[in-house]
Amino acid sequence: IDTSVNTSPVSPTLYGLMTEEINFSYDGGLYGEMVRNRTFDAQWPRFEHWVTVTHGNAEEKIDADDTGPSEALHKSLKLNIAQSSPGNEAGLANAGYWGMAVRPSTLYRGSFYAKAERVGAAHARLVSDETGATLAEIAVDVKDGDWQRYSYNLKTAANVKPSLKNHLEITFAHPGSVSLQLISLFPPTFHNRPNGNRPDLMEMLASMRPAFLRLPGGNYLEGDTVEERFNWKETVGPLVDRPTHRSPWNYQSTDGMGLLEFLEWCEDLKMDPVLAVYAGYSLKGQHVGGKELEPFIQDALDEIEYVTGDASTKWGSERVKDGHPEPFSLHYVEIGNEDEFDKSGSYEDRFARFAKAIRSKYPQYKLIATTPVKSVIPDVIDDHYYLTPQGFFDLVHKYDTMDRNGPKIFVGEWATRMGSPTPNFGAALGDAAWMTSMERNSDLIVMASYAPLLTNVKPGGMQWSTDLIGYDALCSYGSPSYWAQVLFAQHLGDHTVKSTADLVNARFFWSATVSTKDKMLHLKLVNASDEDQELVMDVTGAREGPAAMNSLHAATWWDTNTINKPDAIKPIPSKVTIASKNWRHNLVGNTIEVIDIPLR
Ligand code: AHR
Structure with missing residues (x-):
């Protein structure tokens, strides 16, 4: 030596993060929400993860209500309470995402929307599944009349044992009827952000010293159909105005982690967003062309304006209204995801049209193509690799001899796939070998991000094996591959x-x-x-x-x-x-x- x-130079942005809603990465993962199916829109049955609670001789019936607190949440769950009294209450319970983490001396902040007749106060409480003990309790006065938002705080005592075997109950001590929507409960979050993220996972991500966050996917950007794409405009603003949507990983996304929350996550970890915009192709093969592509191009321009515009712009001022006056910094925009799977070949035209529109309004941003295109030269190409350890050992010289005069390379998804739910040491060796290659070629490979990043390890939590960081509602851990990345990124x-x-x-x-x-x-x-x-x-x-x-x-x-x-x-x-x-x-x-x- x-x-x-x-x-050769090493890119200061070499190591970053790639993220999407997969494996309960946000809901039931990074996003702090403890209540599962908080808006009653699980795909089937609608009220999944909720059970009725009747103490003593209380009696109630659960119904669907075709009204809700907003246009986005226009349905709700109705409790018809025939019999209940103090001590013999009727209501609902939710056991969270495979449990609810409860810790000692901790303040949990909750809220719900209700439309009520005669039910009086709601009692919110955290209850231990193991002992039946109430760990925290509060009464919330629910007024008769139309939809209103109520908030409540639950504080645990110092002697509460940290555990995930707990549930939330909302009960009523008077007969009557009450419709409920958006029942939410949050633990303390990273940087105390309202609607924020789990501190343990954020700290683990911070240790990876990420320079950027590629958001919001992955397949999650595309959706199975055009209708199910990540439609960013439906993920911003108050939670009550977010309709939620089905993700291609087969569960409903709350969209609590919406565009602004992604950007705040970037802000919290001092990362640059790598903004992937929906480019008119969805996973089941639908693609948009001709005049019909225009609104999607406009959506992308609006999205960039939401991220970077000041208060004088339409979408910049929406972001200001949503609580973030400062524009975010942006350097890279990615057009689509894995468009090599679009066998119709429409990406050539779609990329060219998005590139023309974005470059004419925002010439300062570098454009990433998801597969090589000919008619317009992208600044960067996104290459993905999911390989065995030997696959990566064999790949380490691929970029040594590659043309340095063409587009730069973003290895936007890569992982040695060996081990489940998280990679084993053999995978970490494949990863480390590959990282030596990327560092050697980092004059060309300007960014790289492992995928997937997160998985809930409870049975049913994982859709894709070999994920960097594993967790349940209470605990989290890094795989050997996670530690290899921490070492490589911290010593560069x-x-x-x-x-x-x-x-x-x-x-x-x-x-x-x-x-x-x-x-x-x-x-x-x-x-x-x-x-x-x-x-x-x-x-x-x-x-x-x-x-x-x-x-x-x-x-x-x-x-x-x-x-x-x-x-x-x-x-x-x-x-x-x-x-x-x-x-x-x-x-x-x-x-x-x-x-x-x-x-x-
Ligand atoms: O990381 C899992 C998936 O792999 C991503 O969603 C997709 O882009 C790729 O095929």
Whole structure:
């Protein structure tokens, strides 16, 4: 390794995040909402995840009501309470997304809409499934008359045991009728944002030092049909004005994580949005062309204006109304998703028309095509790879010789698929090998994001195996692949330096990048074979002496982390002594090492 020979720049935006509603990533995941099917629009049955509660001799009947608090939520659930009294109450219960996480000394903020006749106060309470004990309770005065929003707070005591085996009850102590809609409950959120995100998951994502967030998908952008696309205009504004929609991953999305929430997530983690706009093609093969494409192009222009416009613009002022006066920064717009699957070949024309419209209004943004196009040159092409470990080992030289004069590359989705629900150590080795290649080629590969990022690990929570981070309602953990990414992203220079190796095993990979500001060589070594790899290294420019090292190791490829054993495989920090000539270093089999070597 010769640190005095700078070979190519490393993109400061190389590592980022890709996200979509899959595997209960937002609902039942990152998005803090604890109530499942809060707007009663599960696909079938409509009131799924709700049960009636009758204490003592209380009696009630549940009905569908064809009225609601808004045009978007124009239906509701009606309780006809024949009999109830204080202590013998009737109402509803919801057990959340495979449980509701309740912690000690914690304030939970809730709300609901109600239209009532004679029912008096609603009692909201968090109840333990295990003991039946009430963990927090509050009365909310519900007035007779038309739809109104009510809010309530539930505070747990210091002696409450952290658990997810809990549910929410909303009950009434007087006979009468009440229609309910948008019943919501939130725990404390990251940065205390209302309608915000789970802190544990946000902290895990922050550790990945992401430079960008590719949003909102993935297949989720496209929907199965044009009707079911991510129609961003229906995901902004008050929650009561969001109709919700079916996602292609076969469940209803609350759209609580709407366009503004995606952007605030970017703001919270200091990421740039990579805004993917719907481009007229949906997964089941529908595509839009001719004059009919025009409204979709306009929607994309409006979306960019919502993100970046000031209060003098139509959509910028909508964002201001929604509570975010400052425009967001934007550099990249992606047109569609995986349009190589559009066998009609319509992407050539669709891309050209979106590009023309966006470039004429916003020439400053770089445009990403999802597959190569000929008539208009995109700034960036989005390549996706889902491979086995060997698949990635075989791919590591693909970009070494690629033309540097064409569009840049965004590896917008990639993952070594081995392990479920989260990747095992063999997958982490494939990932690490691939990351050495992307770092070496980062003059060309300007951005990369692993996918999928998140999965709820409860049975029924996962639609796509091998997801970076796993969780249930209470706990979360990083897979070995997550830790490999944290190590790679946290120890990245601004340029690569000259490095060669010979007589190494076929599953040995490395990356050598230097941080000019820190005067530090970040040396990444990957030994994906079972055998030790003896190394004798010359590191020109290294300061001899101790250096910080982090090792990620497992005995076999099948070793992994799980929700019950979250820390089985984690980086182990240590020190190593560097020599600038003939430095002998043994890299144990199945190991990823990252060494920060100070330079003279
Ligand atoms: O990441 C899972 C899916 O893989 C994405 O939604 C899609 O873009 C790709 O096919």
